[in-house]
Amino acid sequence: MAEPILTINGVTKDYPAVRAVNNLTLSINRGEAHGLIGENGAGKSTLMKMLSGLEHPTAGSITFDGKPLNLCTPAEAMKLGIAMIHQELNLIGELSVADNIFLGRERTTLGLVDRGSAETAALKLLNQLGSNVSPRTRVNRLSIADQQLVEIAKALSCEARLLIMDEPTAVLSERETTALFRVINQMRLHQGVTIIYISHILPEVRRLCDRITVLRDGQYVKTVEPREADDAELARLMVGRDLGDLFPQRAPHLPDTVLEVRNFFVDGWVRGAGLDLHRGEIVGLAGLVGSGRTEFAEAIAGLRKRRSGSVSIIGEPADIRSPIDAIRHRIAYVSEDRKLRGLHLDLSITENSTLANLPTYGFPLLNRSARQAAANQHAQKLGTRCSSVRQRVGSLSGGNQQKVALAKWLDTKPNVLLLDEPTRGVDIGAKQEIYQLIHGLAAEGKSILMISSEMPELIGLCHRILVMRNGRIVGSLPGERATESDIMHLAAGLRENRVA
Amino acid sequence: MIQDKPNTPTAPTFRWSDFFETWGGLIAFVALAAFCSLFPGTRDHFLNPENIRNIIHQNSFIGIIAIGMTFVIISGGIDLSVGSMAALIGGLSIYAMNKVIGGMESEWMGVVAACVAAPLIGMGLGLINGLLITKGRIAPFIVTLGGLAGYRSIILAMADGGEVRSSSMNLFEAISSPRNGIPLPAWHNAAGDQVSMSITWPIIIFLLMAVIAQVVLSHTRYGRYTIAVGSNETAARYSAINVDRVRIITYTLIGLCTGIAALLLSSRLNSVGASNTGNLFELDAIAAVVIGGTRMSGGKGRVWGTIIGVLILGMIDNVLVLADVSTYWQGLVKAGVIILAVLLQRSRSEN
Numbered sequence: 001m002a003e004p005i006l007t008i009n010g011v012t013k014d015y016p017a018v019r020a021v022n023n024l025t026l027s028i029n030r031g032e033a034h035g036l037i038g039e040n041g042a043g044k045s046t047l048m049k050m051l052s053g054l055e056h057p058t059a060g061s062i063t064f065d066g067k068p069l070n071l072c073t074p075a076e077a078m079k080l081g082i083a084m085i086h087q088e089l090n091l092i093g094e095l096s097v098a099d100n101i102f103l104g105r106e107r108t109t110l111g112l113v114d115r116g117s118a119e120t121a122a123l124k125l126l127n128q129l130g131s132n133v134s135p136r137t138r139v140n141r142l143s144i145a146d147q148q149l150v151e152i153a154k155a156l157s158c159e160a161r162l163l164i165m166d167e168p169t170a171v172l173s174e175r176e177t178t179a180l181f182r183v184i185n186q187m188r189l190h191q192g193v194t195i196i197y198i199s200h201i202l203p204e205v206r207r208l209c210d211r212i213t214v215l216r217d218g219q220y221v222k223t224v225e226p227r228e229a230d231d232a233e234l235a236r237l238m239v240g241r242d243l244g245d246l247f248p249q250r251a252p253h254l255p256d257t258v259l260e261v262r263n264f265f266v267d268g269w270v271r272g273a274g275l276d277l278h279r280g281e282i283v284g285l286a287g288l289v290g291s292g293r294t295e296f297a298e299a300i301a302g303l304r305k306r307r308s309g310s311v312s313i314i315g316e317p318a319d320i321r322s323p324i325d326a327i328r329h330r331i332a333y334v335s336e337d338r339k340l341r342g343l344h345l346d347l348s349i350t351e352n353s354t355l356a357n358l359p360t361y362g363f364p365l366l367n368r369s370a371r372q373a374a375a376n377q378h379a380q381k382l383g384t385r386c387s388s389v390r391q392r393v394g395s396l397s398g399g400n401q402q403k404v405a406l407a408k409w410l411d412t413k414p415n416v417l418l419l420d421e422p423t424r425g426v427d428i429g430a431k432q433e434i435y436q437l438i439h440g441l442a443a444e445g446k447s448i449l450m451i452s453s454e455m456p457e458l459i460g461l462c463h464r465i466l467v468m469r470n471g472r473i474v475g476s477l478p479g480e481r482a483t484e485s486d487i488m489h490l491a492a493g494l495r496e497n498r499v500a
Numbered sequence: 501m502i503q504d505k506p507n508t509p510t511a512p513t514f515r516w517s518d519f520f521e522t523w524g525g526l527i528a529f530v531a532l533a534a535f536c537s538l539f540p541g542t543r544d545h546f547l548n549p550e551n552i553r554n555i556i557h558q559n560s561f562i563g564i565i566a567i568g569m570t571f572v573i574i575s576g577g578i579d580l581s582v583g584s585m586a587a588l589i590g591g592l593s594i595y596a597m598n599k600v601i602g603g604m605e606s607e608w609m610g611v612v613a614a615c616v617a618a619p620l621i622g623m624g625l626g627l628i629n630g631l632l633i634t635k636g637r638i639a640p641f642i643v644t645l646g647g648l649a650g651y652r653s654i655i656l657a658m659a660d661g662g663e664v665r666s667s668s669m670n671l672f673e674a675i676s677s678p679r680n681g682i683p684l685p686a687w688h689n690a691a692g693d694q695v696s697m698s699i700t701w702p703i704i705i706f707l708l709m710a711v712i713a714q715v716v717l718s719h720t721r722y723g724r725y726t727i728a729v730g731s732n733e734t735a736a737r738y739s740a741i742n743v744d745r746v747r748i749i750t751y752t753l754i755g756l757c758t759g760i761a762a763l764l765l766s767s768r769l770n771s772v773g774a775s776n777t778g779n780l781f782e783l784d785a786i787a788a789v790v791i792g793g794t795r796m797s798g799g800k801g802r803v804w805g806t807i808i809g810v811l812i813l814g815m816i817d818n819v820l821v822l823a824d825v826s827t828y829w830q831g832l833v834k835a836g837v838i839i840l841a842v843l844l845q846r847s848r849s850e851n
Contacts, residue, residue, distance in 0.1 A: 303738060323740035333738075341738045344731045346799060355728055356739045358721045365719045408739065 002029035005194050006051075006162060011060035013046050013218075020046040022218040023060070028162075031188055033195040035209035037202065039238050039427040040397045043218035044198050048164055051196075052084045053077040064162070083155035084164040087425075089147050093140030098122035100139055101154045125153040128190070129183050145176035152183065156191065163187070164196045169204055170425060173289040173453070174488065181208050200427060201454070202231040216240055235428045246432055247460035248439040250480065253280035257314075258447045259331070259416045261300055264309035269295035271471035274309075277416060277447035282438060284458035284479065285451045286487045287468035293451045294336060296468065297418045301333035302326040313415075327356065332409035336421035336451070338398075342405040345394030349386055350375040352393050353407040378407035383433055399430025406437065417441065420451045435461055455484045467491050524844035525793045528837070529808045532815055541823040550697055551818065557678060559814035560706035561586075561768075563807065564761040566785040567713045568754030570806045573789050574717070575750045576730040576798030577633065577640040581647025582758045582785060585625050586778035588651040589759050590766035591664040593618040598667045607671045614672065618763035619756055625651070626755015630748035640751075648782065652774075659774035666770045676702050676768035702764045709757070714803040726750060730798025787834065788813055791841040812837060 004027040013021040021043040028034045038044050049055040050062065053071030062069040064080060071077050077084075091100050098119045099106075107114045107121070122135035131149045139147060148168060155163050165184075169177045181204075187193040199205050205212055206226040214221040214237040221237050229237070236242055259277040264270050269292040277283055287293045298304040300311065302320040311318045311329075318329045326333065335341040343352055353375040354361060361367050375389040382403040386396060393404050402422060409417065419438065423431045438461060442448055452458050458465050462479040467490035475490035488494075520527075536546040545551055565582050572579045593614040601610035625647070632643045658664070666672050674680055681698035689695050717723040725746045728736040737743050766772045790796060791812055792805025816837060820830050 322742075323738065324742065327740050335738055340732070341734050344728055344735050344799075346731055347728065351724065351728075355724070355736075355741070358724060361721075363721065365715070366721060366724065368719070412740075 002032065004028060005030040005065055007063040008047075009061045009063065011047075011050065011057045011062060013043075013050060013055060014058045020218050021050075021057075024215075024218070024220050026213055026220060026223070028194060028196060029210075031192050031194055032210045033184065033188060033197055033208050035205040035212035036196055036198045036215065037200070037205055037212060037234060037238060038215035038221075039429055040399065041217070042215040042238070044215055045166070046218075047215075048084060048166065048196075048198070051077070051082060051162075051164060078158050078160075081159055081161035082164070083158060083160035083162070085148070085151045085155065085166065085168060087167040087170060089144075089151055091139045091147055091150060094138065096136050096138055097126070097133055097142070097150050097153075098135035100150055101125065101135075101157050103154075105158075121157070122153065125156055126150075128156070128186075129153060130179075130186070131183075143176075144171045145173075145180065148172070148180065149183065152187075156187070156193075160193060162194045162196065164198070166198045167200065167425070168197075169199065169201060171289075175288065175492075177204065184208065200425070202234050202428075203456075206231070206234075214238055238427075239429050246428075247435055247457075250461075250463065251280075251439070251443055253278050253282075253442065253463055254445070255279075259300075260312045262310050264296060264299055265307040266292070266295050266299045266304055266471075267307055269471055270299060270306070273468065273471060273473050275449070275466055275473060277449060279447055280442050280445050281464070282442050282448045282450060282462045282479075284462035284465035285449055285468060286453075286455065286458055286465055287491050289453070291468045291491065292471040293468050294420055296471075297333055297420055297449065297451060300326075301331055301418055303333060323356075327412045327414075330413065330415040331418065332356075332412055332414035332416070333418040334405050334409050334420060334422065336424060338401050338405055338425075343393050343401060343408075346392060349379065349384070349389040349391055349393055349396075349404055349407075352404050353378050353389070354411055356408050357411040374411060375407070378410060379403075382407055382410075382437060397427075397430070399426040399433070402426055402430070402434060403437075406434075410441075414446065416447045416449070418449045418451075421453065422450065423452070423454065423457060431457070455487050458482075458487070459484070469493055520844045521793065524841060525791055525805050525808045525812070528791070528841055528844070529812050529815075532812060532819075536815060536819045536822075539819075539823070542819050545822050546819060550695070551822075553697055553699070553703070554678070555811070555814045555818050556703050556706070557700050559810050560700075560702040561761045561765045562781055562784045562788065562813075563706045563810040564702075564709055564757050564764070565754070565781055566788040566806045566810050567709055567803060568757030569785040569789050570713070570792070570794055570801055570803050571717070571726055571750050572640075572754050573786070573794050573796065574730045574798055574801040575726045575747055576733065577747065577750065578786070579629065579644045579647075579751065579754050580641065580782045581625075581629060581644040581651060582754065583778040583781035584648050584651035584655070585622070585755070585758045586762040586765060586781060587772055587774060588655045589618050589621045589625070589762035590772040590777055591655045591658060591774065592621055593763060594664045594666045594766055594772055595658075597672065601667050607668050610668060611671050611675075614766075615763060619759040622755040622757070622759020622762065623752050624755070626752040626758070627748065629755070630751030633751065634744040634747050644782075655772070656774045659772070661774060663774065664766075664772045666766070668770070672767050673770045674767075676700065676764045702768075705760065705764065709760070710803055710807050717801075717803055722746065722749060727799060727801075730795075731800070784813060787838050791838060793841075809841075812841075 006028040008024055008026045011021055011024045036044055046055060050057055053074045053076050101122045102118050107118050119135040126133055129149050129152060133142060133146050139150060168180060172180060184195055197209055209226060211223055211225055213223045216238060256279050257276050258279050262274040264273045273296050285293050295304055299306045302322045302325050311320055313329050320326050320329060339345060350372050354371045361371055372389055379386060379389060384400050384403040393401055423434055438448055450462065459479060459482050465477045465479055465482050465487060466473050467475040467487055469491055477486055536542050569579060596617045597610040597614035600613040601607055629643055629647060632638050633640050678700055681700040681704065683696060683698045686694050686696040725741050728741060729743050729746050733743055788809035789806050791809035794801030794805060813834060816833055817830060820833060
């Protein structure tokens with residue numbers, strides 16, 4: 001019978017305002033891949049912080065490898081063999097792969113760093129992981145997937161026996177995810193590493209993990225085996241209620257064309273892409289990471305220089321060369337990267353919600369109460385959960401941040417919304433709300449282009465799904481009849497039906 | 501990890517670090533003023549209205565520049581050129597004034613020429629800085645370091661290392677004279693003598709500009725854009741903000757402030773010393789902004805904080821003189837206050 005490597009016994013963690021983890025009991029078996037799922041605020045990340053020495057339980061005990069775990073710092077956790085790979089990678093871009101792997105534990109000869117032996121050791125680790133990255137490469141030249149392998153190699157080099165991975169596939173393509181899972185399985189087999197795998201993407205968790213534990217509101221809900229529960233059942237356990245249909249009923253759209261994009265070229269990314277959007281239509285844009293989806297949408301919104309291409313709006317040619325032009329033509333682009341591009345995290349909800357539309361709030365002085373009223377109205381309509389619109393956006397959950405990003409662009413009263421990965425890093429309850437919102441916006445007559453890497457949501461929500469590959473639209477599928485394998489075949493170039 | 505914060509709305513909890521971040525500057529100001537008023541070595545002179553008026557008057561020149569610096573630092577930039585720029589603008593304005601006085605035989609017209617030239621030259625030089633930073637894509641530190649060396653060099657060459665003297669008899673001097681301005685009602689001091697005093701023009705201009713600047717920062721589109729650009733430039737660009745224009749305006753604005761300060765400063769001395777006028781002003785202005793609670797990396801700040809910062813620096817100078825401490829120690833005391841202010845105001849998010 002499986003023996004536990006980690007036992008969590010009645011652990012509670014209190015913060016000044018909230019009990020983040022409540023009397024949690026859980027055991028993880030040696031060598032297993034254990035999925036951990038739950039909505040935002042379910043206590044996953046607090047639990048992980050306790051395991052990696054960043055936080056200490058208020059009550060209860062944790063046993064690791066038969067010994068009570070009493071950590072004070074992350075370095076101590078590492079010494080015991082607990083390594084954590086965060087969603088945001090902790091690598092130093094300017095240093096080489098080998099330097100990163102042995103950072104803080106440099107191998108030295110006579111006080112000087114011994115590059116050669118570090119590189120040999122790094123090469124061996126990378127080979128074990130089936131990677132052909134050179135240890136001398138600078139990390140910022142690597143793809144995100146390769147950087148993640150470097151993180152894993154770093155964990156292995158410290159002889160990690162428990163590897164905690166937090167949303168590792170959020171920024172990976174399908175193919176990279178498959179490769180990562182192969183590496184994870186190899187590590188379990190050959191090095192006997194135990195994995196705790198946190199993710200919002202339920203099919204992946206079910207594919208990788210031996211057992212899945214669901215947390216809700218800081219409490220243990222249930223541990224299941226993947227074959228015992230399908231995605232809907234897991235979602236129900238996470239949310240604590242029946243979600244019903246995740247996607248709203250598809251409503252028909254109007255026939256008139258709102259946006260026509262023709263023959264777009266963007267250096268290095270887009271090679272002759274075009275599309276049409278009809279009034280009230282939701283069009284999905286699928287494609288692998290690097291297929292040029294984001295760059296195409298950014299070019300439409302005037303955020304990226306295009307070499308050629310034309311846009312017309314309701315039949316009228318529109319020359320969009322800057323985001324200001326885009327707003328004038330009632331086109332809005334909501335970025336996939338909320339932290340860096342989409343939002344000002346240290347500014348308030350009001351500030352963010354009205355920032356793109358400030359010219360309409362008065363000159364020379366801005367009307368503060370009008371801005372607050374607008375922010376309140378958006379928060380109400382979108383169901384943003386906040387204590388007040390003066391709250392800093394950075395203190396909101398991912399789903400609520402996404403709603404503020406949406407509010408900012410709805411404030412410019414767009415006819416066309418380009419939504420880039422609108423549900424990334426958002427938990428399932430909030431996802432459902434965002435689907436409802438998108439559906440509602442289309443029902444109001446707005447035309448929506450939705451870029452997503454999650455095929456089920458494209459299939460569930462869109463009237464039409466365009467597939468992009470190598471900077472071109474290579475296929476168009478009707479939403480209600482598309483399958484994931486149709487989309488994948490087109491996206492990977494196994495089949496082609498050129499359109500537009 | 502931002503998205504794993506609890507989902508439920510929670511009212512922000514009180515934290516001392518937040519409190520000090522907001523009010524640290526004001527507390528330091530009040531504490532220092534209280535100390536100066538009670539300390540036996542200084543209390544007799546410090547609270548004297550004329551002394552207080554003089555502190556503000558003497559620091560209004562730096563203060564006006566510091567107002568512009570507040571915007572520059574909030575936008576995520578820095579301007580090291582303001583000291584040299586002040587000397588150059590002052591020198592050029594006096595040249596212009598002397599030319600007009602010589603050619604038109606009118607002192608009035610000469611002084612008007614200087615008053616017009618100084619702000620315009622300031623805006624022009626600021627615009628050049630702004631264009632080099634945005635269109636030339638050179639870091640603000642480098643561009644304005646160049647200005648620091650370059651502007652000083654121009655005025656040194658023009659004045660042959662010496663002074664640029666105004667040929668105005670007394671009209672130009674009148675602008676910054678401590679005797680002019682808006683007179684306060686006379687009163688009797690402790691000794692029973694009748695005392696009268698004016699709020700000088702530099703003080704009035706300084707405070708007026710401060711009020712306008714705070715309103716611009718808090719309540720206009722440009723002000724909010726400046727904060728947005730400093731807080732996250734990429735997100736600002738994605739929010740349809742013309743980032744280059746905001747930054748160019750910001751450097752033009754500090755140029756304008758420097759121009760006005762330069763005019764008042766050269767009026768105060770009725771001359772410009774090519775090597776010493778405005779020397780190290782950039783550091784005092786930056787120090788005032790930082791003491792005032794503006795975040796060095798941008799995205800957060802306030803004009804009223806800067807004003808307090810200016811007054812704190814002014815009080816330190818003043819009280820050390822009153823207490824008969826060697827001027828050589830002034831730098832050390834200022835250094836201590838700057839570091840202390842930043843320590844108190846360090847926010848959690850930056851830790």
